[in-house]
Amino acid sequence: MSDxxxxxxxxxxxxxxxxxxxxxAVTGGTIAAVLPYDAPLPEGARLEDLGDDVLLPGLVDxxxxxNDPGRTEWEGFWTATRAAAAGGITTLVDMPLNSLPPxxxxxxxRTKQDVAVGKxxxxxxxxxxxxxxxxxxxxxxxxAGVFGFKAFLSPxxxxxxxxxxxxxxxxxxxxxxxxxxxxxxxxxxxxRLDAAPQRGGPRYADFLASRPRDAEDxxxxxxxxxxxxxxxxxxxxxxxxxxxxxxxAAAKAEGVRITVETCPHYLTLTAEEVPDGASEFKCCPPIRxxxxxxxxxxxxxxxxxxxxxxxxxxxxxxxKTDDFATAWGGISGLQLSLAAVWTExxxxxxxxxxxxxxxxxxxxALVGLDRKGAIEAGRDADFAVLAPDETFTVDPAxxxxxxxxxxxxxxxxxxxxxxxxxxxxxxxxxxxxxxPKGRLLTRTP
Numbered sequence: 001m002s003d004x005x006x007x008x009x010x011x012x013x014x015x016x017x018x019x020x021x022x023x024x025a026v027t028g029g030t031i032a033a034v035l036p037y038d039a040p041l042p043e044g045a046r047l048e049d050l051g052d053d054v055l056l057p058g059l060v061d062x063x064x065x066x067n068d069p070g071r072t073e074w075e076g077f078w079t080a081t082r083a084a085a086a087g088g089i090t091t092l093v094d095m096p097l098n099s100l101p102p103x104x105x106x107x108x109x110r111t112k113q114d115v116a117v118g119k120x121x122x123x124x125x126x127x128x129x130x131x132x133x134x135x136x137x138x139x140x141x142x143x144a145g146v147f148g149f150k151a152f153l154s155p156x157x158x159x160x161x162x163x164x165x166x167x168x169x170x171x172x173x174x175x176x177x178x179x180x181x182x183x184x185x186x187x188x189x190x191x192r193l194d195a196a197p198q199r200g201g202p203r204y205a206d207f208l209a210s211r212p213r214d215a216e217d218x219x220x221x222x223x224x225x226x227x228x229x230x231x232x233x234x235x236x237x238x239x240x241x242x243x244x245x246x247x248x249a250a251a252k253a254e255g256v257r258i259t260v261e262t263c264p265h266y267l268t269l270t271a272e273e274v275p276d277g278a279s280e281f282k283c284c285p286p287i288r289x290x291x292x293x294x295x296x297x298x299x300x301x302x303x304x305x306x307x308x309x310x311x312x313x314x315x316x317x318x319x320k321t322d323d324f325a326t327a328w329g330g331i332s333g334l335q336l337s338l339a340a341v342w343t344e345x346x347x348x349x350x351x352x353x354x355x356x357x358x359x360x361x362x363x364x365a366l367v368g369l370d371r372k373g374a375i376e377a378g379r380d381a382d383f384a385v386l387a388p389d390e391t392f393t394v395d396p397a398x399x400x401x402x403x404x405x406x407x408x409x410x411x412x413x414x415x416x417x418x419x420x421x422x423x424x425x426x427x428x429x430x431x432x433x434x435x436p437k438g439r440l441l442t443r444t445p
Contacts, residue, residue: 003027004042006424008383010050011037014057014356015375024055026381029423033377050385053418056356057375058090058122058382059338060363062147063237063261063309065330066092066124069115070100075314075402077119081438083312083335083400085428088384088417090122091364091372091441092334096129096150097161098313104129104161105137106144113440120438121427122420123382125367130172130183132162138175145442147367148182148235153219154190157284157329163190169226177232182367184235187219188285200325202277207324211286213241220244224251224258233257235366238311240266240285242295249304259306259366262296264340265331267308269407279320279327280407283311297348300358307362308355310337314403332401336394338384339413346414352388368443381424390416 004025013022013034021037025045041047061084067074084092094112096103103109103126116124128146130138138149151172152163163186164172176183192215199206220236224247227234236248239262251258265283270290274281281287299305313330321327333340338359345355364373371380393412396404420428427434 004032004045006048007041007045008048008050008055009037010055011052012054013375014054014353016361019353024375026424029381029425031375031377031379031381034375054352054386054388055375056088056352056384056386057360057373057379058384058420058422059088059359060091060369060372061089061309061312061334061337061359062093062363062367063311064092064094064334065098065313066094067098067314069111071098073316073402074098077116077124078121078436079400079402080312080334081119081121081124081436082433085121085420085433086400086417087335088338088386088420089334090382090384090420090422091125091369092122093125093127093147093367096127097156098158100160102129102161103127103146104131104134106140109141109144109146116440119436120440121433121436122422122438123441124438125369125441125443127184129161130164130176132164132168135171135175138172138181139179142179142181142443147443148184149176150184150186150237152186153223154186154188154193154215156186166222170230173226173232173234174230177230180233182233182235184237185223186237187223188215189218189222192218198325200323202322202324204271204274204276204278204281204324207282208271208286208288210325211284213243213288216241216285217244217247221247224248224256227258228254228256231257236260238263238266238285239296239305240288240292242288242292242299245295245299245304252304260304261307261309262300262305263309263311264333264337265407266296267293268340268344277322279322279324280405281331282324282327282329283313283331284329301350307366308341308358309363310334314401314405316403317405320405331407332403332405335399335401336406336408336413338386338417339392339415340408342388342415343413369441381421383421385418385420387416387418388414390414392416
């Protein structure tokens with residue numbers, strides 16, 4: 001370790017083998033070694049003694065809508081990545097909508113990448129999109145380095161990103177399977193949605209009734225069947241319906257290559273507490289009842305649900321009207337996701353190691369980022385330093401998101417991020433950011 005440039009020392013370092021006191025040596029932006037806590041400092045290395053604060057691997061958020069370019073007034077690479085860094089996230093993967101243009105051709109991907117260069121405070125990768133008319137573009141996008149392809153099975157909410165019917169899903173999934181790609185899916189069945197009661201207005205109960213669980217359950221069953229028939233790899237986005245868990249578990253047991261995510265808002269917020277007219281709580285699929293939430297937590301514990309991501313989907317404040325039928329559906333969660341999940345997890349008997357598994361190790365594995373997601377030799381030196389027992393009360397004015405609308409306003413959360421590190425460089429400390437140091441990532445062959 002004579003060439004180590006930096007050593008971060010803490011009494012609590014979360015590693016794949018567990019939490020222990022350790023000294024983490026960094027060389028050239030890479031973790032060179034995880035040494036015993038009291039190991040001698042390599043000659044010339046700078047020591048950062050973190051005391052009892054916990055050294056975590058930086059979180060990897062694989063579901064973020066940055067909306068840049070085209071709807072930059074909703075969010076943007078500069079603001080989104082600052083919010084992410086403030087929440088201990090060091091890597092995000094950007095969704096192919098709601099930017100204009102959507103990331104559905106190689107040319108559109110290049111547009112997105114050109115906009116992101118120089119604005120990213122953390123590392124950023126990109127999903128492609130699967131539309132009814134772009135099957136021919138999927139392989140070129142894969143070869144250009146997108147991490148997979150997003151599709152909707154029901155209307156997306158924006159005209160430029162139409163959903164796939166079952167025949168179109170088959171065509172896209174067969175093409176993606178032919179080159180070993182990954183399809184990630186917003187799984188709600190449009191016919192079940194159309195059959196549900198559609199009442200506008202401020203009552204959350206009416207909105208909840210308009211997005212029934214069986215819309216998710218049916219779509220997931222159809223997706224699993226297609227994946228099984230085509231031996232394709234699929235991922236269910238933002239699961240909210242606990243009723244789908246048995247069929248997901250059964251598909252996994254049969255060897256179907258299906259993974260599943262859920263989101264902090266489904267794990268920490270409940271339908272019973274959503275005030276009427278409070279569309280900062282609106283998302284699709286919706287936040288459901290407390291009993292449903294309990295079952296999602298059980299599924300995380302037993303592995304039926306693989307990971308937790310934000311689905312950060314912001315908009316301008318004027319689109320969050322008090323009519324749940326017409327308000328924009330999306331929750332801004334980048335900066336608060338770690339604290340929100342940790343607060344609920346600790347109350348349910350889970351440890352920080354569990355949270356890191358769900359929000360860093362498994363998300364990195366989902367997209368094949370083998371240099372991210374763990375504190376071990378050979379990985380990127382991406383870290384968050386967390387005071388897990390300190391609390392803060394969410395003040396929207398303190399958020400880095402471009403539009404400071406949040407469903408967490410006024411909540412007291414555990415877990416204060418003291419600093420964030422990217423490839424061995426501190427990019428955030430005590431609320432102060434460096435200039436952007438993030439890189440644009442592509443899928444490795």
